[in-house]
Amino acid sequence: MAFDFLVPVSDKVLAFSEFLPPQSLGKNIFKHTEKKGLPVFANATVAIFGVLESRNAFEKKSEELDTDGIRIQLYRLMMGNWNSNIIDIGNVEPGDSVEDTYFVVKEIVAGLLEEKIIPIVIGATQDITFPTYRAFDKIKDMINMVSIDSRFDFGEDDELISSHSYMSRIITDKPNNLHNFSNIGYQSYFNAQEEIDLMERLFFDAYRLGEIVSDISLAEPVLRNAHMVSLDMRAIRASEMGATGNFSPNGFGGREICAIARYAGISDKVAVFGIYEIENTSLSHQLTAQIIWYFIEGISYRVTEVPSSNDEDFTKFTVPTDSEELIFFKSHITERWWVEVPSILPEHTKTNSIALLPCTQQDYLDACNQNIPERWLKAYKKGLN
Numbered sequence: 001m002a003f004d005f006l007v008p009v010s011d012k013v014l015a016f017s018e019f020l021p022p023q024s025l026g027k028n029i030f031k032h033t034e035k036k037g038l039p040v041f042a043n044a045t046v047a048i049f050g051v052l053e054s055r056n057a058f059e060k061k062s063e064e065l066d067t068d069g070i071r072i073q074l075y076r077l078m079m080g081n082w083n084s085n086i087i088d089i090g091n092v093e094p095g096d097s098v099e100d101t102y103f104v105v106k107e108i109v110a111g112l113l114e115e116k117i118i119p120i121v122i123g124a125t126q127d128i129t130f131p132t133y134r135a136f137d138k139i140k141d142m143i144n145m146v147s148i149d150s151r152f153d154f155g156e157d158d159e160l161i162s163s164h165s166y167m168s169r170i171i172t173d174k175p176n177n178l179h180n181f182s183n184i185g186y187q188s189y190f191n192a193q194e195e196i197d198l199m200e201r202l203f204f205d206a207y208r209l210g211e212i213v214s215d216i217s218l219a220e221p222v223l224r225n226a227h228m229v230s231l232d233m234r235a236i237r238a239s240e241m242g243a244t245g246n247f248s249p250n251g252f253g254g255r256e257i258c259a260i261a262r263y264a265g266i267s268d269k270v271a272v273f274g275i276y277e278i279e280n281t282s283l284s285h286q287l288t289a290q291i292i293w294y295f296i297e298g299i300s301y302r303v304t305e306v307p308s309s310n311d312e313d314f315t316k317f318t319v320p321t322d323s324e325e326l327i328f329f330k331s332h333i334t335e336r337w338w339v340e341v342p343s344i345l346p347e348h349t350k351t352n353s354i355a356l357l358p359c360t361q362q363d364y365l366d367a368c369n370q371n372i373p374e375r376w377l378k379a380y381k382k383g384l385n
Contacts, residue, residue: 002107026075054124073289102131109135126276142179203382221358242283265298
């Protein structure tokens with residue numbers, strides 16, 4: 001059983017949490033301890049665990065990820081007005097080989113998904129995204145993945161899997177369960193034109209850092225459609241991380257990345273949330289803890305909505321354009337928007353109904369002005385292929 005490979009939360013962290021106030025996360029998280037073993041999974045909403053594997057790092061790590069430091073910062077935060085039960089199941093230490101570690105991570109994530117528990121993976125390197133993707137193999141046929149990253153991480157054709165090339169492995173590995181991939185926050189100067197062209201050819205979505213920073217709400221419909229989210233902390237600017245070296249002066253600020261994490265939590269489809277490439281600095285540990293806090297905060301505000309013209313909670317808008325007639329829905333409860341995409345195939349949606357694509361009010365307004373939204377066009381073309 002893969003859960004046998006989990007190492008309990010350290011005595012140092014447990015001792016620290018003893019002196020925390022009763023309203024703190026540290027007093028309310030059920031922990032994997034040496035003495036009591038794994039916490040009860042029944043009724044758990046979220047399971048936090050660390051992955052210390054870093055042998056496939058593109059830039060080699062000089063020290064092991066300090067998950068104790070992250071836990072201490074997380075445990076000292078105060079609980080929100082949540083109905084989430086949170087468990088901390090400890091760490092996965094590096095196996096005899098990297099593939100061994102990948103197998104354990106895949107099995108742990110798959111086991112949690114089967115229990116309807118959302119894993120929050122705290123990983124040293126972003127290639128850990130690959131085994132979390134493979135964890136869906138027996139659970140869901142086609143998944144949508146969102147990466148919050150300054151790079152697309154396709155790498156070279158013949159490159160071995162690393163934290164800069166794991167996406168190539170995801171795209172080519174069989175069985176191919178990736179329906180859609182979206183990137184939030186890429187920076188053009190870090191990505192070869194061939195990679196940008198590949199994103200276009202595969203009808204994947206990509207949003208530049210400047211686009212998202214100027215309107216953070218653009219990230220919401222992208223995350224609303226995601227089943228798994230992978231956050232590379234190198235998408236955050238160096239000054240916010242207290243880091244130099246592999247971090248860039250440009251990137252998301254702390255407030256922006258926490259807003260994005262909250263959107264990911266609010267999405268009722270997101271089943272796995274991974275945070276990778278964390279630096280061992282006090283600021284980095286604090287920001288990681290706050291990102292986790294906002295993700296859990298978002299989960300407590302989840303509303304499952306299925307737009308329908310027969311449901312009085314939604315208004316249907318029919319927009320005739322020169323080439324297509326677009327059908328939009330707006331929710332009166334959350335004020336979120338969707339657009340119908342007739343060519344998304346039934347096997348991707350698990351029903352025989354026309355698929356609904358999350359969108360923004362601006363997409364609706366653009367359609368009213370005879371401009372077909374780019375997200376609709378990509379989804380439509382992908383469905384025809």
